[in-house]
Amino acid sequence: MNFATFDLNLMRVLDAILREGSTVQAGKRLNMSQSAVSGALGRLRHSLGDELLVRHGNRLVPTDYARSIELPLREELDRIAAILAPPSTFDPATAEGTFRITASDFFAEMLMPPLADLLRKLAPGIRAQLVDLVPNSYIDSLETYHADLALIPDQSIPDWTSSQPLFYSSFVVIARRNHLHLTSAGVAPGNTVPIDLFCEIGQALFSPQGNFSAMGDAALAKVGRRRKVVMTLPVFSGVCRAVAESDLIALVPRQLAERVAPQMGLEIYRPPMPIDPPLIIAVWHRRSASNPLHRWMREKVIALMRLLNEGEQTAI
Structure with missing residues (x-):
């Protein structure tokens, strides 16, 4: 591949197909026709020397090479988007987007009602989604469900994530x-x-x-x-x-x-035995750290959840 002549717009198409698993849905995401997306995929296959996606039933499944570049590609595209949309231009009152949170249904009771009220008042164009955690691997929820934020018990986190403490709960x-x-x-x-x-x-x-x-x-x-x-x-x-x-x-x-x-x-x-109250933390992918919508929503969720802190257990 000659990088000097390579059309970098094709990488946005590849990212959309990898996210959606469909050229039709990728076209809707990019406001392109299905034939234009398929044509771009054909050019990508030729330029990169790999099939990239193969059909499996009704979905397109990434090849091993496509999987290996999926996350680095998304990080670079998000970084470019953050550069082109500085925080000073973000206005929650007019912003539109979806913010996906992965957490237990504890947060359906404790977070989503006050968050719904906050969004209604401050950011009516932003939608919030609460999805289940991935059993046995909470951090993987950030990738498996393309989640923006995971609310989980404190644990070691990989270096591609960042975290903030939220609250202790007895x-x-x-x-x-x-x-x-x-x-x-x-x-x-x-x-x-x-x-x-x-x-x-x-x-x-x-x-x-x-x-x-x-x-x-x-x-x-x-x-x-x-x-x-x-x-x-x-x-x-x-x-x-x-x-x-x-x-x-x-x-x-x-x-x-x-x-x-x-x-x-x-x-x-009260239980008859002492139980150390676990610390609940918020975790997100570092690729989204500078995204204006992500940062605004992240800060709002963290602020709401820190209201749950318990007395002497709140030295965090």
Whole structure:
């Protein structure tokens, strides 16, 4: 390939096809006809000496070479876009775009309602999407779902990402009102559930992966005890609903429990063992760091989530 004569506009076409997996959808993204996109793909194949995309059913699947250049290409295009659109020109009131957040459904309750109100008032042309995390690999959600921001428990992150701390969240026990065993034992809402009773009552566990153990089990193991997990659910809403309609109990984040308890008929108790509150962080791809819309949305989400910080646990 002669780089001096290579048409760099073709790389925008390649990026669009890699994102969409279709020449038709890529054309819509670029405001080009399908035939123009197909023609550009043909020229790219000739110039780069690779098929780039091969048909698999109704989709175009990237070749190994195309996969190897997909992320570096997108980073360079985003960097050029950031250069050509300096932050001073960004006006949220007139901006249009979509911002995709990958997180558990905890954030459907705790983030999306205030974010919806904020966007309505300040940026009506910006759409927000909340999508599921990728089980076992939260960071991969940034690529798998082309997400702009991942809201996840604190962990080591790769060097192609950046992060900010958001909030600590302690755990509480939830049970339905007039819970048979808790009422019989005289345990009032707000008090600590005795450890023997806590370990005897069947429990529902939030686990997108379907695991039967989590942080609560590790905390119990430190004091030589085990609980009885009889059900796992991939969403917090399912955990809360199962508890509200049965004699199960569950450990859930305090902020979520306080939000949903009144409407779901739940009572809140203290767990019998200490559980270190996890730090929740925001993670994003460094390629988007200077994107004006991304930066504005990122700052708004971080500000909203830092309101969830807990007292002495907020030294972050």
